[in-house]
Amino acid sequence: MSPHTFSGAARLLHWLMAVLIIGMLFIGVGMVSTVGNSHTWLVPLHKSVGATLLVLVLIRLAVRATHRPPPLPADMPAPQKAIAHLSHIVLYALMIALPLVGWSMLSAGGYPITVWGAAHLPPLMAPDRGLYATLRHLHTYLAYALFLTVIAHLSAALMHAFLFRDGVFQSMAAWRTRR
Amino acid sequence: MPGAYRLQDILNRRGLTSLLAIGAVAGGATAAFAYAGGWLAPSRLQPAPIVNALEGHDGRHEGFRRAHAKGLCVVGHFDGTGQGLTLSKASLFRQATTPVIGRFSLAGGVPDAGDGRVTFHSLALKFQLPAGEQWRMAMNHVPVFPVATPQAFLDFQVATTPDPATGKPDPAKVQAYMARHPETKAFADYMAKAPLPSSFANASYNSVNAFRFTNGQGQTRLARWIFTPEAPFQELDKATLAAQPRDFLFDEVAGRLAQGPLVWHMSIILPDVGDPTDDATKPWPEDRRRVEVGTLTIDRAVTEDDGPCRDVNFDPTILPAGVAPSDDPLLAARSSVYAVGYTRRTGEPAAPSALAHDTAFPATAGRQPATMEPAQ
Ligand code: HEM
Ligand code: HEM
Numbered sequence: 001m002s003p004h005t006f007s008g009a010a011r012l013l014h015w016l017m018a019v020l021i022i023g024m025l026f027i028g029v030g031m032v033s034t035v036g037n038s039h040t041w042l043v044p045l046h047k048s049v050g051a052t053l054l055v056l057v058l059i060r061l062a063v064r065a066t067h068r069p070p071p072l073p074a075d076m077p078a079p080q081k082a083i084a085h086l087s088h089i090v091l092y093a094l095m096i097a098l099p100l101v102g103w104s105m106l107s108a109g110g111y112p113i114t115v116w117g118a119a120h121l122p123p124l125m126a127p128d129r130g131l132y133a134t135l136r137h138l139h140t141y142l143a144y145a146l147f148l149t150v151i152a153h154l155s156a157a158l159m160h161a162f163l164f165r166d167g168v169f170q171s172m173a174a175w176r177t178r179r
Numbered sequence: 180m181p182g183a184y185r186l187q188d189i190l191n192r193r194g195l196t197s198l199l200a201i202g203a204v205a206g207g208a209t210a211a212f213a214y215a216g217g218w219l220a221p222s223r224l225q226p227a228p229i230v231n232a233l234e235g236h237d238g239r240h241e242g243f244r245r246a247h248a249k250g251l252c253v254v255g256h257f258d259g260t261g262q263g264l265t266l267s268k269a270s271l272f273r274q275a276t277t278p279v280i281g282r283f284s285l286a287g288g289v290p291d292a293g294d295g296r297v298t299f300h301s302l303a304l305k306f307q308l309p310a311g312e313q314w315r316m317a318m319n320h321v322p323v324f325p326v327a328t329p330q331a332f333l334d335f336q337v338a339t340t341p342d343p344a345t346g347k348p349d350p351a352k353v354q355a356y357m358a359r360h361p362e363t364k365a366f367a368d369y370m371a372k373a374p375l376p377s378s379f380a381n382a383s384y385n386s387v388n389a390f391r392f393t394n395g396q397g398q399t400r401l402a403r404w405i406f407t408p409e410a411p412f413q414e415l416d417k418a419t420l421a422a423q424p425r426d427f428l429f430d431e432v433a434g435r436l437a438q439g440p441l442v443w444h445m446s447i448i449l450p451d452v453g454d455p456t457d458d459a460t461k462p463w464p465e466d467r468r469r470v471e472v473g474t475l476t477i478d479r480a481v482t483e484d485d486g487p488c489r490d491v492n493f494d495p496t497i498l499p500a501g502v503a504p505s506d507d508p509l510l511a512a513r514s515s516v517y518a519v520g521y522t523r524r525t526g527e528p529a530a531p532s533a534l535a536h537d538t539a540f541p542a543t544a545g546r547q548p549a550t551m552e553p554a555q
């Protein structure tokens with residue numbers, strides 16, 4: 001019988017990444033809208049956590065490939081299931097794209113890509129001013145898109161918990177894996 | 180567990196209350212995000228208005244830096260003495276040679292302005308250190324700055340923006356600003372009487388802001404630094420500035436580099452107890468201890484059009500391990516503001532620099548393949 005909940009690894013990664021991604025969105029818009037001294041430590045923190053998230057999303061995809069997620073409830077209407085699946089694809093795509101665009105834009109700008117104060121990631125491309133500007137704007141637009149998708153995802157999760165009451169919320173929120 | 184997916188399952192008091200609460204969570208999170216991004220925080224000083232003020236002051240010149248718009252690329256190297264390692268573990272300070280590119284510039288946002296102005300002569304540098312590390316500096320020939328805070332920078336720009344009717348700043352606004360900012364007034368008086376170097380080559384270049392140095396033993400101290408030239412200082416006659424050819428300073432340094440390399444010595448300046456480390460308007464007394472940490476050699480100049488410096492953001496907070504920003508509020512502001520300016524100018528097509536067709540720069544001919552160069 002298939003489990004009712006996501007695997008422990010999937011739940012751990014989900015909640016860890018949820019906190020980090022929401023943190024990254026707030027740090028991102030906060031650091032570029034201030035000239036205060038917090039800018040000095042927020043920008044390096046943003047790059048470091050961002051690069052860490054790229055590693056985490058790759059691990060998460062591997063976990064997803066090896067641990068099948070629980071199926072959505074059989075009586076959930078088909079269009080709603082389709083929306084759920086699509087929104088998850090969009091979330092994964094943005095979780096992968098944002099750090100890659102961040103890394104690429106710093107490469108195109110000729111910046112050093114310093115993470116956790118010590119490591120310097122290799123540039124993904126040669127410096128190119130026009131490409132830098134394009135990727136820099138793309139980073140902003142993708143981040144806004146990710147924020148809106150996260151809000152939609154959060155709202156849907158809460159609807160499962162309090163309106164539909166179909167166990168979907170529990171499948172990710174449970175402390176223990178249940179069969 | 181059968182789910183409650185039908186409308187009639189939801190359209191009841193309990194369901195509607197839940198929906199309202201979920202809406203409040205989503206709306207609240209969005210409002211918090213908007214606040215973090217400064218959209219709901221009009222009193223927060225943001226970098227974009229400062230860049231707008233620079234554009235308002237000197238015009239918006241697409242593709243160029245919004246400050247220090249006129250410049251020239253240089254290429255060279257740095258030889259550490261090893262002495263600096265007592266202060267900072269920065270790899271630049273090892274007894275080794277580090278490649279460097281840089282940019283001479285004059286302050287101001289007009290890319291083809293004349294060189295005959297009482298303004299900053301500047302040198303920006305980008306050191307390429309081992310393992311992908313970099314150290315970027317943007318330095319002025321004057322050891323102090325007219326303002327201590329980003330808010331004062333903005334207010335100063337706005338107060339001195341030329342009135343479109345007269346082409347000159349409104350004296351009443353300038354006076355009102357100066358009355359509130361004695362430090363800017365002191366700076367203006369200093370600039371008026373201090374000698375202006377006759378060349379980019381014989382000017383000293385100062386970090387202006389203090390930085391935090393940490394050595395291999397973990398000892399930390401705040402310090403400023405200075406690059407002092409080997410070329411003997413000579414003064415520019417301020418009375419003849421207006422009569423000088425438009426590009427005379429850039430042409431002059433190109434001429435010197437055609438004769439041979441130019442050399443500066445980098446020294447770290449250590450403050451005494453009580454010397455301000457978070458206020459760039461305050462000079463430190465001349466007698467402060469200096470540690471000579473290395474020699475900068477500039478070998479050649481290349482116009483921005485062909486050189487390696489145009490598309491670089493000389494953000495002074497891009498630092499190697501062993502050097503970190505101080506609490507000087509200008510440093511974070513510079514990083515934040517330069518980034519906005521950099522994103523604007525790189526998003527615009529690059530325009531030819533004032534020196535693009537200047538015959539003082541033989542390197543401009545280097546745009547043609549080497550085989551096509553006339554034999555000499
Ligand atoms: C999940 C990952 C990430 C998220 C959600 C994210 C989000 C954001 C957001 C919201 C902004 C502000 C955009 C604006 O308002 O214009 C931003 C800016 C920035 N991000 Fe990211 N980011 C991520 C990953 C990265 C990575 C991996 C890097 C680099 C290694 C990076 C580098 C930057 C930089 C340098 C800026 C500011 C650039 C400037 O000052 O112009 N980001 N990011
Ligand atoms: C809050 C105060 C300051 C603001 C808002 C400001 C603003 C700017 C801007 C917008 C640029 C152009 C950056 C680019 O597009 O790449 C620039 C360049 C420059 N600034 Fe500042 N600046 C400030 C303080 C200082 C100080 C204290 C120094 C003294 C060391 C300084 C020295 C330079 C130099 C040398 C450049 C030219 C760098 C290059 O060649 O690219 N600035 N500044």
